[in-house]
Amino acid sequence: MRCNDMSNNEYEIIVAGGGIAGLTAALTAARLGRKTLILSGAVPGGHLLSIERIDGYPGFPEGISGYELCPMAQEAAMAEGVEFVPSELIAVTRAESGFTIQAENGSYRARSLIMATGASLKELDVPGETALRGKGVSHCASCDGPMLRGKTAVVVGGGDSALQESLTLAAHAASVIVLQKDAQLTGQAVYQRQVGEQTRISVRCGMQVEAILGAQVVSGVRVRNLATGETSDLPAEAVFIYIGMTPNSGSVAKMITLDENGRIPVDAMLRTTVPGLLAAGLARSGAAGRAVASAGDGAAAAQAADRFLRNGEWQ
Numbered sequence: 346m347r348c349n350d351m352s353n354n355e356y357e358i359i360v361a362g363g364g365i366a367g368l369t370a371a372l373t374a375a376r377l378g379r380k381t382l383i384l385s386g387a388v389p390g391g392h393l394l395s396i397e398r399i400d401g402y403p404g405f406p407e408g409i410s411g412y413e414l415c416p417m418a419q420e421a422a423m424a425e426g427v428e429f430v431p432s433e434l435i436a437v438t439r440a441e442s443g444f445t446i447q448a449e450n451g452s453y454r455a456r457s458l459i460m461a462t463g464a465s466l467k468e469l470d471v472p473g474e475t476a477l478r479g480k481g482v483s484h485c486a487s488c489d490g491p492m493l494r495g496k497t498a499v500v501v502g503g504g505d506s507a508l509q510e511s512l513t514l515a516a517h518a519a520s521v522i523v524l525q526k527d528a529q530l531t532g533q534a535v536y537q538r539q540v541g542e543q544t545r546i547s548v549r550c551g552m553q554v555e556a557i558l559g560a561q562v563v564s565g566v567r568v569r570n571l572a573t574g575e576t577s578d579l580p581a582e583a584v585f586i587y588i589g590m591t592p593n594s595g596s597v598a599k600m601i602t603l604d605e606n607g608r609i610p611v612d613a614m615l616r617t618t619v620p621g622l623l624a625a626g627l628a629r630s631g632a633a634g635r636a637v638a639s640a641g642d643g644a645a646a647a648q649a650a651d652r653f654l655r656n657g658e659w660q
């Protein structure tokens with residue numbers, strides 16, 4: 346049992362980010378007896394929240410939806426005493442014994458900070474994309490798929506997310522066209538097999554999207570065949586973009602040198618070079634990109650933060 350003489354806005358551990366890494370970090374920190382606050386953003390859950398069927402998460406052989414799993418993780422953390430603040434971290438500075446954290450709703454102090462701010466889906470950065478966002482351009486297949494009955498959807502990308510979401514869309518749309526820039530798909534074998542078996546999905550590799558077409562709503566995409574150099578227009582009512590992610594790590598960029606992909610470098614215990622500062626999940630270097638890995642990171646980072654608070658060692 347520990348005596349707690351911290352003031353209202355002081356915490357032993359603050360977790361920035363309410364995805365599965367952050368929720369698990371906060372849960373673990375609280376279970377270790379630490380006064381813990383999570384800056385969860387407006388709605389906890391991160392990417393998982395909008396995923397209809399999370400695959401590969403142990404304990405759920407048939408998958409589980411994000412809107413079931415995320416509230417379960419949130420409730421577990423709250424039950425252990427984690428304080429949830431629906432704000433984002435804006436800036437961090439080093440203070441005498443820890444960090445001063447500026448959030449949207451005010452300022453906090455923490456002896457240890459776990460950055461679990463994840464990553465954001467990349468944009469294509471082509472004409473039409475910004476103007477047609479929400480008018481057919483989307484990152485959320487489970488949200489917008491049900492509106493595509495009898496229609497054609499384009500999915501841009503060839504990795505896990507693109508293939509998984511094309512399968513989600515195929516349950517609703519009349520046809521789904523996957524446009525992959527590389528010569529081959531890169532998603533895991535199980536998704537490649539399922540996509541191959543789904544007659545409503547066609548895959549075109551070596552195709553680069555150059556523009557999203559439409560006046561008020563999406564009417565198609567302009568693509569370049571990278572082998573021949575020819576461009577053509579494909580009619581479609583919606584475009585879903587899954588071409589990778591950009592880490593949300595900018596707020597610590599002044600304190601540590603980010604890796605070449607903008608992620609936060611950590612050691613095997615998820616510690617950065619700054620004592621007390623850790624990173625977990627998609628925001629950190631070498632993240633595996635799966636939900637279970639982010640959850641594992643969250644638990645490991647909280648353990649390492651607890652050890653630091655106990656003995657002050659950072660080697």
Ligand SMILES: Cc1cc2nc3c(=O)[nH]c(=O)nc-3n(C[C@H](O)[C@H](O)[C@H](O)COP(=O)(O)OP(=O)(O)OC[C@H]3O[C@@H](n4cnc5c(N)ncnc54)[C@H](O)[C@@H]3O)c2cc1C
Nearest residue numbers: 362364365366391392400433434463464626627634635636
């Ligand atoms: C379409 C799609 C399908 C997927 N399907 C699967 C699947 O079936 N199985 C699987 O294992 N994995 C899947 N994944 C991967 C999985 O979603 C991620 O690996 C995992 O959710 C990452 O969790 P995270 O907590 O590290 O990051 P995130 O989910 O990115 O969470 C980070 C959170 O931090 C918030 N945040 C950002 N900046 C700040 C800030 N400054 N302050 C506070 N909060 C901030 C973000 O808004 C977000 O809520 C999928 C991913 C996508 C995109």
